[in-house]
Amino acid sequence: MINKTRLFLLLFLILTNITFAQENSIKEFTSNREGTSLVSPHIQVVPIKDTTTERNYELYIELPEDYSENNNKTYPVLYYTDAMWHLEILSGATEYMLEDVILVGISWQKDINENLKKEIGVHVSRFRDYSFRKSNKPEIQEKYQLGQADKHLDFIRNDVIKYVENTYRTDPNSRTYFGYSMSGEFGAYILLTQPDTFNNYILGSPSIKNEVQYLTELNTKFGPYKASDKSSSLNANVFISYGSLEEEMEPIEEFVSLLKNRRDDGLSVLREVIDGTHQTAFPMTVVRSVAWLSSLMSHVSSNNNEISFWEIPQLNNAYISTTPEDIKDGIPIGKLGVDGGNKEMILKLAQEIADNKHDPFDSFLIAHKGKLIFESYYNKGRINLPHFQASATKAYTCLAIGRAIQLGYLSMEDLNKPLVSFLKDLDPTKFVKGVEKITLHQAMTMRSGIRISKKQSEEIEKNPNQLKGQGQVQAYLEHSAPITATSQSFKYQFDPVLAMQVLDAVVPGSAKDFIKNELLDKMGITNYDWKTDISGLPRSGSGTSMTSRNMVKWGILTANKGKYNGEQLVPEAFINKATYKILYTGDDDIYGGGKDVSNQGYGYYWWSADLKSGKKSYFSRSAQGGGGQYIILIEELDLVIVVTSHENDNSTLQIIAERILPAFIKNIK
Incomplete structure (x- = not known):
C-alpha cells in the first residue's frame, strides 16, 4: 500500500x-x-x-x-x-x-x-x-x-x-x-x-x-x-x-x-x-x-x-511475458523462442494455468542458459512480493553451509565429523547414548537419528528460555531415544536446525550476518524475509520468503556449480555432492509427482528425480517447499524453472516433465 x-x-x-x-x-x-x-x-x-x-x-x-x-x-x-x-x-x-x-x-x-x-x-x-x-x-x-x-x-x-x-x-x-x-x-x-x-x-x-x-x-x-x-x-x-x-x-x-x-x-x-x-x-x-x-x-x-x-488480493488477470523486463536486479534477460524454448507451447501452458486448468500457481518463471526468458504471475504472485518458501528454506541453509566451506570456516572433510565437535557449549554428560554417531553429513541428509515424540516436543517447548543458542540442540540430545544404526534412517524432521547451529558456531559473528553479508548480498538479494528461530538463530527448515526472481538467482547459483557473477560463492565439489542423489527415498509419495516422475532421491536438503519426456528421462534437482515452491534444475537442458504456489496438492514436477521439457528438447542446438 x-x-x-x-x-x-x-x-x-x-x-x-x-x-x-x-x-x-x-x-x-x-x-x-x-x-x-x-x-x-x-x-x-x-x-x-x-x-x-x-x-x-x-x-x-x-x-x-x-x-x-x-x-x-x-x-x-x-x-x-x-x-x-x-x-x-x-x-x-x-x-x-x-x-x-x-x-x-x-x-x-x-x-x-x-x-x-x-x-x-x-x-x-x-x-x-x-x-x-x-x-x-x-x-x-x-x-x-x-x-x-x-x-x-x-x-x-x-x-x-x-x-x-x-x-x-x-x-x-x-x-x-x-x-x-x-x-x-x-x-x-x-x-x-x-x-x-x-x-x-x-x-x-x-x-x-x-x-x-x-x-x-x-x-x-x-x-x-x-x-x-x-x-x-x-x-x-x-x-x-x-x-x-x-x-x-x-x-x-x-x-x-x-x-x-x-x-x-x-x-x-x-x-x-x-x-x-x-x-x-x-x-x-x-x-x-x-x-x-x-x-x-x-x-x-x-x-x-x-x-x-x-x-494480498488475488490478481484478477494473469501477467504472462515472453520478454521479461530488465528491472536491474542482476538477472540476465532473454526472449522465449529467440533464446530458446518453443514459445507457443509455453504460452499455451501459461494460459491454461491462468484459466485454472492446472495447479493454482502464483508464479512460473523459466531461465535458459543463464537468461530469464519467461515470467508469469497469477493469483497472489507479484514480481516484487516475497513468497513464503516453507521447506525450500532448507536448500538455502545447505548453500549457506557451502559458503562457509568456500571461505574456509568448514571443510569438505568436516562434513563427516561428529556434530557435537563443532558445538562447544553443550553438556555431553547429559546426552543420550550414541550422540557421537551424528555427523554433519547425516544431519544434512535427514538421518541424525534423533527421535523425539510429540509429547516430548511439547514439554521441551514449555521452557523456551532453555532453548536459546545451543540449548536447542542440548534439549534434542538429552530427550531423544538412543541414537542407533536403525534410528539413523531418513526422516523428514528438524535436522536442518543442527546444520544452522554448526554454521553459527564456526563463522565469525552470527549466522544471520554471515548469510546476509556472504550470500544474499553477493547475489543482490535485498527483498526477502528470513525469520528467527526460538534459539535466536535464523530458521533453517522453513521461515524464509523470497521473490520469484530471487529464487531464480538461487537456481542460477546452483546450476553454475556455485558460481555467481563470476565469483565462486560455493565450492563446485560441495554443489556436486549436496544437490545430487545421496539417498534413494522411494517413489511411493513424490511431492508434485505423477506418472513421468520417478527415482526420487535426496542430497543435502535438495531433492532429485528423473523426469520422463518421450522415451528419455532427464535428471532433475530441486528445492521444494510445502504449498508448492520449487526451484527445479534440468542440467542437460540448461534450465532453471521456478514455481510458487500456496496449495499443497500439486503436480508441478509432472507438469514440468509433460509440458515444459518438450518445449526445450525440440530446441536443443
Whole structure:
C-alpha cells in the first residue's frame, strides 16, 4: 500500500477536485435534499429499467480517457451504488491511482413515490434496495418495503451488468463492487449469496449492526470451503474497513472473522481501520480501497512491505511475458523462442494455468542458459512480493553451509565429523547414548537419528528460555531415544536446525550476518524475509520468503556449480555432492509427482528425480517447499524453472516433465 504521506497528498488533491462527497450517506430517514441534474462532459447518463420490477434507474458511466483510442483493449469495471454520493470522489481517486477502469454508478430509483421522496429524500429507495430483511415493525415495513436486496441484486446481474458488458469493452474477469455504509451492507449480502457477481468487493463501514447472525446463516447456506471442490470457494478479494471512532465496529470484526474462518483459499480478506468516525472515515476509505484495487490489477505490488502474503488480493488477470523486463536486479534477460524454448507451447501452458486448468500457481518463471526468458504471475504472485518458501528454506541453509566451506570456516572433510565437535557449549554428560554417531553429513541428509515424540516436543517447548543458542540442540540430545544404526534412517524432521547451529558456531559473528553479508548480498538479494528461530538463530527448515526472481538467482547459483557473477560463492565439489542423489527415498509419495516422475532421491536438503519426456528421462534437482515452491534444475537442458504456489496438492514436477521439457528438447542446438 502506498505510504501515509502519499495517501494524504492524494486525498488532498482528490478532495480539491470534487464538489461533494457522500454528504448524507449515513443519514437514514432524515434527509430532505432534492437531487440535482448531473452535468459532466466525462460522464454518460444512461436510463435503465429493472425488467422484472419495472422500476427506473440511471447509470452514470465514465470511460477511461484512452477508451476510444484502444479498440482492442478491454477494461476492468468498478460498479458502485449510492451513485450521486460517491461519483465524484471515486472519479477523482481512480484518476490518480487507477486510470484504466470504467466507472459505473447505479442511481436510486428515479420514479419513486413523490410523497416519500419529499418526506425522506431522493435516496429513499436505498433503504428498500440495499436491505435484505424486512422490518419487524409493520408501519415501517409498509412504508419503505424493506428487504428487497435480492430483487436489486437480480437487477444488477440481469440488467446493469449485461448492458455494460454488451455495450462497452469490459473485462469480465475484473468486476469490482464499491459500497459504503448501507450499500456496504448490500455488498456483504452479494458476497454471501451470489459471489460470482463481482471479483472484488469494497465494503466500507458496512451497517451490519443487527445482521451478523443473518450473514452467518447465508454463509452456512453457501456451504464450507473444500479444497477438493473449487465451486465451494467464494473466489473473491474483499476490502473491509471501518472508522476507528465508529460505535458499531464489533459486528464488522465479527463479519471479518466469519469470512476468515472459512479457510477459503480463493478468498482474500483485508481489514483496514481508518482514522475517524463513520462519516469522516469515508474519504480515506475511498483512497485506501482504490490503492488496494490497483494492487490486484498489476503484477507489481505497491504494498509488499505493509501487509502479509495472505492478505494480498488475488490478481484478477494473469501477467504472462515472453520478454521479461530488465528491472536491474542482476538477472540476465532473454526472449522465449529467440533464446530458446518453443514459445507457443509455453504460452499455451501459461494460459491454461491462468484459466485454472492446472495447479493454482502464483508464479512460473523459466531461465535458459543463464537468461530469464519467461515470467508469469497469477493469483497472489507479484514480481516484487516475497513468497513464503516453507521447506525450500532448507536448500538455502545447505548453500549457506557451502559458503562457509568456500571461505574456509568448514571443510569438505568436516562434513563427516561428529556434530557435537563443532558445538562447544553443550553438556555431553547429559546426552543420550550414541550422540557421537551424528555427523554433519547425516544431519544434512535427514538421518541424525534423533527421535523425539510429540509429547516430548511439547514439554521441551514449555521452557523456551532453555532453548536459546545451543540449548536447542542440548534439549534434542538429552530427550531423544538412543541414537542407533536403525534410528539413523531418513526422516523428514528438524535436522536442518543442527546444520544452522554448526554454521553459527564456526563463522565469525552470527549466522544471520554471515548469510546476509556472504550470500544474499553477493547475489543482490535485498527483498526477502528470513525469520528467527526460538534459539535466536535464523530458521533453517522453513521461515524464509523470497521473490520469484530471487529464487531464480538461487537456481542460477546452483546450476553454475556455485558460481555467481563470476565469483565462486560455493565450492563446485560441495554443489556436486549436496544437490545430487545421496539417498534413494522411494517413489511411493513424490511431492508434485505423477506418472513421468520417478527415482526420487535426496542430497543435502535438495531433492532429485528423473523426469520422463518421450522415451528419455532427464535428471532433475530441486528445492521444494510445502504449498508448492520449487526451484527445479534440468542440467542437460540448461534450465532453471521456478514455481510458487500456496496449495499443497500439486503436480508441478509432472507438469514440468509433460509440458515444459518438450518445449526445450525440440530446441536443443
